[in-house]
Amino acid sequence: MSSLLKKNWWKVITVILLVYTIIGGLLFEVPRLAILNETIRALFFHVPMWFGMLILLTISVVYSIKYLRAPSQMVDNYAIEFANTGIVFGVLGILTGSLWANFTWGTFWTSDPKLNGAAIAMLIYFAYLILRNSLDDEQQRAKISAIYNVFAFATLIPLLFILPRLTDSLHPGNGGNPGFNSYDLDSKLRLVFYPAVIGWALFGVWLASLRLRARVINQKINEKIEEQYNQPSESHTGLPAGHSV
């Protein structure tokens, strides 16, 4: 994974796909449907957020499991940064979705299984961040948050099967609503939708890899500073050389 993250070819693909998504998503012809009208274009920006979030959070859990098997700081860095980026995608998904819902369903929030599932996933990952911040020791922080990450993900999966049983969904394909297939019979939507999903998911991975690099650089700087502080340890002050007390 780490060698793949440093390659450039997939970043080029990401840029091409996203430019295509934005231009095509806003300008191409879309099916004329009642209620939805032009808002159907939100499909290219809202739905890929969920795919992106799920992919990023899954990667994060995989790295948490890896951490439990063989602890190392680098693996923990992966787990936290992919979770962070996943959270950004989740929040964006909720915001774009509730904006879209306001124009089509007439309300920002309803008791819809997909909305509730997303909200609960966000609660879990915010709790994950708070858990990390409330642990001081670095190794313990990495280990305990990895345990919570795996535990929470394992309980989130049954939830995705339970919620749809409780209330009907207003989302396409649920509760008597037509699925996507009936919208895009001319497959014009699909022409932009699939590239959009891949593009946004790759964009998420790219974002995570940038944050990862920033984090590693920070850690290296901190190590350097610590070394400098520790070098004149004969003076027993713990302050950098040249700093007289």
Next chain:
Amino acid sequence: MLWKEIKLLVRKEIVLEWRQRYAFNSILLYVVSAVFVCFLSFNLQRGALNVVTWNALFWIIMLFAAINAIAKSFTQEQYGRQIYYYTISSPQGIILSKMLYNVGLMLILAFTCLSVYTLVMGNDIQHWGLFMVNLFLGAIGFSSSLTMVSGIASKTNNSSTLMAILGFPIIIPMLLMVIRVSKNAIDGLDISVSYDDLIILVAINVIVATVSYILFPYLWRS
């Protein structure tokens, strides 16, 4: 071997609890006062709540009582004693014994809560068998998921708040199923209507217990 260990550890929990009864009594009083506060807040005549509210309120009181009762499973004993257990027993034995003990605790709490709740607010439960089975499964579910969470939270500095925020999202699937089955029981629907939901409830319990069983050794070692 593991079974023997669990039996011993559960006995130890009970003896410890019996010696310092204040913790147990305080959680019982917590439930009773919570019910009474709800009763007064709704400003109720007996039996004036509609079924949906009655049901949801009952389980929310149970949820808060459970979080408070189980939060202390790992913080109650001193650090030195925990290290002692670490040397003499397996992590699997510890987590399973704590879970079993907490199931018992939750059942006592649930029955206390139900009787006080019935006393002040009345109840319209029509299918008692289903309600009891559901209460039992709920107790197992709450205790197995919250025991692990309390283990995680006990490692941190602000364990009481963290216990709640880590626990809530995890317990939601269980809570939703329990509330649903409980509603069926109150309405007196035939048990065959709830089979699917009961099976899901059992399945969630199994998943949570298994995941805790696998993950606890890592937590214990840190």
